[in-house]
Amino acid sequence: MFKNFPGYKILEKIQKNKSHKRERKLPLNAIKLIFIVTISCVIALLPTETFGIEGMTAVHQRIIALFVFAALMWLTETMPSWVTSMIVVTVMLLTVSTSSFSFLKDQSETVTISLQRDSKIEEGDTLTIVKAGNAVIADLKDNKPLADVNAKIVPNALYNGDKLAKKDTLKFESTKSFPVTEVQDSITFKHVVANGESVKSICEQYGVSKGAVYKEKKLSPYVPFKDIMGCFANPTIMLFIGGFVLAIGLTKVKLDVALARVLLKPFGTRSEIVLLGFILVTAIFSAFVSNTATAAMMLAFLTPVLRSLPADGKGRIALALAIPIGANLGGMMTPIGTPPNMIALDYLSSQGMGISFVEWTIKMAPFVILLLVLSWMLLRFLFPFKQKSIKIEIEGDIKWDYKTWSVVIAFLVTIFMWMFGTDLWGIDTNVVAMIPIAIFCATGILTRRDLEEINWSVLWMVAGGFALGVALNYKVTDPETGELVYNSLSSIIVQSVPFDNFSPIVVMVLAGLICFGFSNFISHSAATSLLVPVLGVVAGGLGSALDSVGGPQAMLVGIAIASSVSMILPISTPPNAIAHSTGFIEQKDMMKVGIIVGAMGIVLGYLMLIFIGI
Numbered sequence: 001m002f003k004n005f006p007g008y009k010i011l012e013k014i015q016k017n018k019s020h021k022r023e024r025k026l027p028l029n030a031i032k033l034i035f036i037v038t039i040s041c042v043i044a045l046l047p048t049e050t051f052g053i054e055g056m057t058a059v060h061q062r063i064i065a066l067f068v069f070a071a072l073m074w075l076t077e078t079m080p081s082w083v084t085s086m087i088v089v090t091v092m093l094l095t096v097s098t099s100s101f102s103f104l105k106d107q108s109e110t111v112t113i114s115l116q117r118d119s120k121i122e123e124g125d126t127l128t129i130v131k132a133g134n135a136v137i138a139d140l141k142d143n144k145p146l147a148d149v150n151a152k153i154v155p156n157a158l159y160n161g162d163k164l165a166k167k168d169t170l171k172f173e174s175t176k177s178f179p180v181t182e183v184q185d186s187i188t189f190k191h192v193v194a195n196g197e198s199v200k201s202i203c204e205q206y207g208v209s210k211g212a213v214y215k216e217k218k219l220s221p222y223v224p225f226k227d228i229m230g231c232f233a234n235p236t237i238m239l240f241i242g243g244f245v246l247a248i249g250l251t252k253v254k255l256d257v258a259l260a261r262v263l264l265k266p267f268g269t270r271s272e273i274v275l276l277g278f279i280l281v282t283a284i285f286s287a288f289v290s291n292t293a294t295a296a297m298m299l300a301f302l303t304p305v306l307r308s309l310p311a312d313g314k315g316r317i318a319l320a321l322a323i324p325i326g327a328n329l330g331g332m333m334t335p336i337g338t339p340p341n342m343i344a345l346d347y348l349s350s351q352g353m354g355i356s357f358v359e360w361t362i363k364m365a366p367f368v369i370l371l372l373v374l375s376w377m378l379l380r381f382l383f384p385f386k387q388k389s390i391k392i393e394i395e396g397d398i399k400w401d402y403k404t405w406s407v408v409i410a411f412l413v414t415i416f417m418w419m420f421g422t423d424l425w426g427i428d429t430n431v432v433a434m435i436p437i438a439i440f441c442a443t444g445i446l447t448r449r450d451l452e453e454i455n456w457s458v459l460w461m462v463a464g465g466f467a468l469g470v471a472l473n474y475k476v477t478d479p480e481t482g483e484l485v486y487n488s489l490s491s492i493i494v495q496s497v498p499f500d501n502f503s504p505i506v507v508m509v510l511a512g513l514i515c516f517g518f519s520n521f522i523s524h525s526a527a528t529s530l531l532v533p534v535l536g537v538v539a540g541g542l543g544s545a546l547d548s549v550g551g552p553q554a555m556l557v558g559i560a561i562a563s564s565v566s567m568i569l570p571i572s573t574p575p576n577a578i579a580h581s582t583g584f585i586e587q588k589d590m591m592k593v594g595i596i597v598g599a600m601g602i603v604l605g606y607l608m609l610i611f612i613g614i
Contacts, residue, residue: 085464242433465529
């Protein structure tokens with residue numbers, strides 16, 4: 001975050017400590033890396049039939065291996081989350097994209113041979129079709145597949161006209177042929193071409209008789225590399241960058257300090273009310289600014305107060321814990337408040353179930369405020385103040401020049417457009433994020449140096465999760481017939497697992513608890529990136545059964561909530577680590593509060609999603 005903002009030194013100290021810890025764990029991390037890479041390679045190299053999933057291709061198998069690699073790397077924190085994301089994206093581009101190594105793609109190009117009705121083709125004529133490999137046969141007259149995409153070809157058997165059932169095995173050999181028992185408009189044979197041979201060379205070598213028309217269609221299960229690389233400029237990523245830029249603008253003109261002073265002033269000097277003020281103000285900032293930056297800034301204001309409080313009192317524990325509670329919970333209030341919100345929203349948007357900025361905020365704000373007030377009451381009960389009054393002094397004057405007014409105007413316009421722009425003028429929320437960027441660039445508020453202060457590691461981490469989602473949901477259809485050629489991995493999994501037997505409410509609660517458990521030990525963004533695609537598949541399998549519990553939106557937004565309320569340990573979130581670094585909080589106190597607040601958040605969150613919806 002921008003180097004002039006209050007609390008930068010605190011953040012710098014935290015980052016140095018994390019680097020030193022990582023250096024001390026290098027030998028152990030090397031062992032974990034070797035273990036994880038070995039498991040992933042085994043999964044990628046096993047025979048596809050081992051998985052027992054119908055319709056699965058080698059590309060799908062590699063995607064599973066990459067998903068397992070990402071999951072294990074994020075769970076064990078062998079490397080920083082953003083580094084894992086970059087590795088996953090790079091390997092994905094080299095192994096499962098249309099720009100993969102050529103030797104990986106030789107067995108995966110689909111070619112179509114169309115046998116069109118022709119005056120030379122009559123009943124009783126014999127056509128010879130030759131090719132060993134995977135194939136599909138379809139009757140284009142009725143546009144119905146006569147066999148599955150990956151039907152296996154076995155020598156020494158014949159295909160007998162329209163008698164082949166959908167799940168039968170296609171059986172051919174190079175010297176066999178089959179009779180045309182009925183003249184049809186078109187029968188299409190789709191073959192995987194081996195060793196780069198074209199369909200024309202195969203036909204010339206073996207011969208396909210009687211007026212066959214050859215069409216080569218470069219259809220393959222490989223994901224377009226532009227779709228994968230496009231995740232780095234995903235509209236949701238741009239929305240996040242817009243939030244970062246707003247934070248930089250507020251900081252550069254010291255508007256953040258002025259706002260903090262104004263917002264805290266109404267809470268007076270009574271200790272318990274000041275505590276409530278810090279929780280609420282931190283939450284408000286965190287709704288629009290990085291929760292890490294917010295925690296560092298608010299703690300910079302609070303540190304002198306903490307040192308002045310009696311050492312034998314518990315009040316300073318409550319004040320120190322107010323910062324991470326406000327920062328973590330406040331991020332749920334808006335879509336840009338925290339990366340898990342963005343990850344869930346992006347997936348929903350990709351499935352045609354997008355939630356607007358105003359819809360999210362209207363539903364989440366009352367829930368967050370209720371949770372903040374309950375947390376305040378909990379802190380008052382567990383850590384009562386010995387000193388009855390506290391005086392907060394926030395220094396720093398604001399200079400009202402054109403830059404300051406530019407930031408104020410940009411901030412107000414952006415928030416207004418996020419809330420109402422879509423309904424009034426049809427402007428997408430992600431597009432609105434470009435407004436402050438353009439204004440700050442034009443007025444000189446945002447410079448080249450400032451761009452270096454954007455938290456690119458978070459953006460890269462999120463982009464890696466988006467790329468996994470793209471790969472899991474990519475499918476291929478014939479552009480001419482609209483016929484499904486290669487199904488997506490997520491759809492194949494849905495079809496192979498009996499989700500109808502699952503209880504929707506049990507799945508939702510279990511998913512929330514798993515996310516809560518993961519997020520207390522690994523990055524919230526990593527936990528959400530890991531679980532959202534999986535639960536997207538589960539939601540697809542449950543179908544209309546989810547309607548009674550809020551639909552797919554409730555399931556995926558529930559993951560974002562479970563992630564944000566995970567704050568048991570100092571390592572659970574950066575705000576926790578920042579607060580713990582003050583030395584005023586013991587880990588047992590943080591655990592006690594984190595467990596209770598987390599339980600309240602999950603229970604109230606799911607009740608809201610199920611009965612009110614989002």
